[in-house]
Amino acid sequence: MVAKVRLFVEHPLAQGQTVPLERDQAHYLFGVMRLGTGDEIALFNGRDGEWQAVVEAASKRGGVLRATAQSAPLHMPPDLWLLFAPIKKARTDFIVEKAAELGAARICPIGTDFTNSERIRQDRLQAHATEAAEQCGGTYVPEVAPLAKLDKVLAEWPSGRHLLFCDETARGAASDFTALPRGPWAIVIGPEGGFSPAERDRLRAHPAAHAVSLGPRILRADTAAVAALTLWQAALGDWS
Amino acid sequence: MVAKVRLFVEHPLAQGQTVPLERDQAHYLFGVMRLGTGDEIALFNGRDGEWQAVVEAASKRGGVLRATAQSAPLHMPPDLWLLFAPIKKARTDFIVEKAAELGAARICPIGTDFTNSERIRQDRLQAHATEAAEQCGGTYVPEVAPLAKLDKVLAEWPSGRHLLFCDETARGAASDFTALPRGPWAIVIGPEGGFSPAERDRLRAHPAAHAVSLGPRILRADTAAVAALTLWQAALGDWS
Known part of the structure; x- marks a missing residue:
């Protein structure tokens, strides 16, 4: 089973559109994945869905792809944010x-x-998100936001967005997610040692x-986070 | 926030019970975690719940703990197996x-x-399961079974145990787990490249x-697997 290579590109995608490759993309496609002229790959840019493309030119430092046909429409994720506290790499x-x-x-x-x-390393985390979207057949790459303090985030919380707080100290908390209201959401996950008592109070209130x-x-x-x-x-999302 | 050290032991646990330590346990408690005589730790053995214990003797090669009081009853997990195909370490x-x-x-x-x-490496995987139970406050350690061929496992499937098959090719498959019957279950997860067409047919049938x-x-x-x-x-389990 050889899965077709999927690549995220910034470039617009449309019928017959040529897509120039940057050096690191050329290295990945032609050096690592051993593709060559005439080979097929799948492209997505987060806006135009998934496109089949062929390699038109390949060199060590660059190359050109040409989009031939759309193979999947854009599938936007639901309006769900994940807030998490990064600790170990x-x-x-x-x-x-x-x-x-x-x-x-x-x-x-x-x-x-x-x-x-x-x-x-926001750029490194963004690259991880892009690679995950390439691997999982996604047509959209979630943006990794800059690091922000929880206090500031909560103080400037956008109106109308629900906040899901996984409270391991509240034994009586709901576990039936279907009872939650629909709309834009954010899930907030604390660090390995949990939230501080002050943070917990602020979240609860x-x-x-x-x-x-x-x-x-x-x-x-x-x-x-995964659970x-x-x-x-x-x-509440697009699984059902 | 210093979390109390939790240790899985094979020894029976009861009020006043002394627990001799093996060399690697002594190394972990006294070398790595820097515990000494009189310090408290939490013990569990998968049968007797969680027990508070004190260090009675500590040396490089061994030591003795004494169980003082039960701090949590045994919490057995539901009768759920996870079958998965190991690939990357x-x-x-x-x-x-x-x-x-x-x-x-x-x-x-x-x-x-x-x-x-x-x-x-069944012993290494078992050690991972034990460490996870120590970390997550569990009082039970799931057994890691020996590697077995899927064909053989399916042919000898235990009567009455339901098998949850995550079929990424079946778009119409149910996503409402609450509609599934209660009872003993196993979840089966394929390898990174998926199941072969023959395996998929066998699972479906x-x-x-x-x-x-x-x-x-x-x-x-x-x-x-996590999802x-x-x-x-x-x-269907013990979360609700």
């Missing part, structure tokens, strides 16, 4: 990959009281917040 | 960790037509099988 990468795979529209790293990392339970076990932050995205998608 | 480790965290009772690596790995959909995107095997475990637990 491997688990941060994992959360971004899974959020893209599971169909989050926007990925927002947040700084919290128990988060040590003062900065993130926030007018947009809905507390939910993710079962009787303590989940790691990355597991909680919450899954339950939201199945109940 | 990191993602295999991840699936085992997440299955333990999410409350699977048994983890069964399976060999499939598109699985290359002929053998697994199996009398215990229920096909479900995990949404419109193609999920990686590890994501599919299916989550939806099952929320609908």
Whole structure:
């Protein structure tokens, strides 16, 4: 089973459209994936759906593709953001990959009281989201936002957007996601050590917040992110 | 926030029970975690719940703990198995960790037509499951079964156990897990390249099988495992 190579490009895609390749794209397609002139690949740009394309020219430093036919329409994810507190590199990468795979529209790293990392490699996380979209057959790549402090994010919270708060200390919290209102949402996941008591109080008191339970076990932050995205998608998103 | 150290032991646990430590346990507690005589830790053995214990003796090569009081009853997971096809080391480790965290009772690596790995390190995977239970506050450690061929597993399928088959090619498959029957279950997840057409036919035709959909995107095997475990637990397991 050789899966067709899928590539995210910035360029517009349309019937007969030529797409020039940058150096790193040429290296990936012709050096790593061993494609050559006449080979087929699939392209998407987050706006025009998925397009079949053929390699028209290939060199070490560049190349040209030509789009031949649209193979899938644009499939936008539901209006769901994932807010998470990045800590360890491997688990941060994992959360971004899974959020893209599971169909989050926007990925927002947040700084919290128990988060040590003062900065993130936004470009690297964005590349992870793009690669996940390439792998999972997506036609859309969620944007990775700059790191922002949770306090500031909550103070400037957009009107009308619900906030799903996975509260592992609230045993009585709802676990039935189908009872939640429809509309734009954000899921917020704390760091490995949890939110601080002050943050927890602020989240609980926030007018947009809905507390939910993710079962009787303590989940790691990355597991909680995947579980919450899954339950939201199945109940309120595009899985049903 | 210093979380209390939790340790899985084989030894029976009861009021006043002394627990001798093996060399690697002593190294972990006294070398890595820097515990000493009089310090408290939490113990569980998969049978007697969680117990508070104190360090009575500590040396480089061993030590003795004494159980003082039960701090949590045994919480058995629901009767849910996870069957998965191990391929890449990191993602295999991840699936085992997440299955333990999410409350699977048994983890069964399976060999499939598109699985290359002929053998697994069962002891290493079992250690991952144990560590995940230690981390997530579990009082039970799921058993990691030996690698078995999918064909053989299906041919000898235990009577009365339902089989959840995540069929990414069946667009019409159910996504409402609450409509599934109650009882013992197993979730089966294919390898990264999917099941072979022959395997897919065999799974579809199996009398215990229920096909479900995990949404419109193609999920990686590890994501599919976490998503299916989550939806099952929320609908039929111990999350509600």
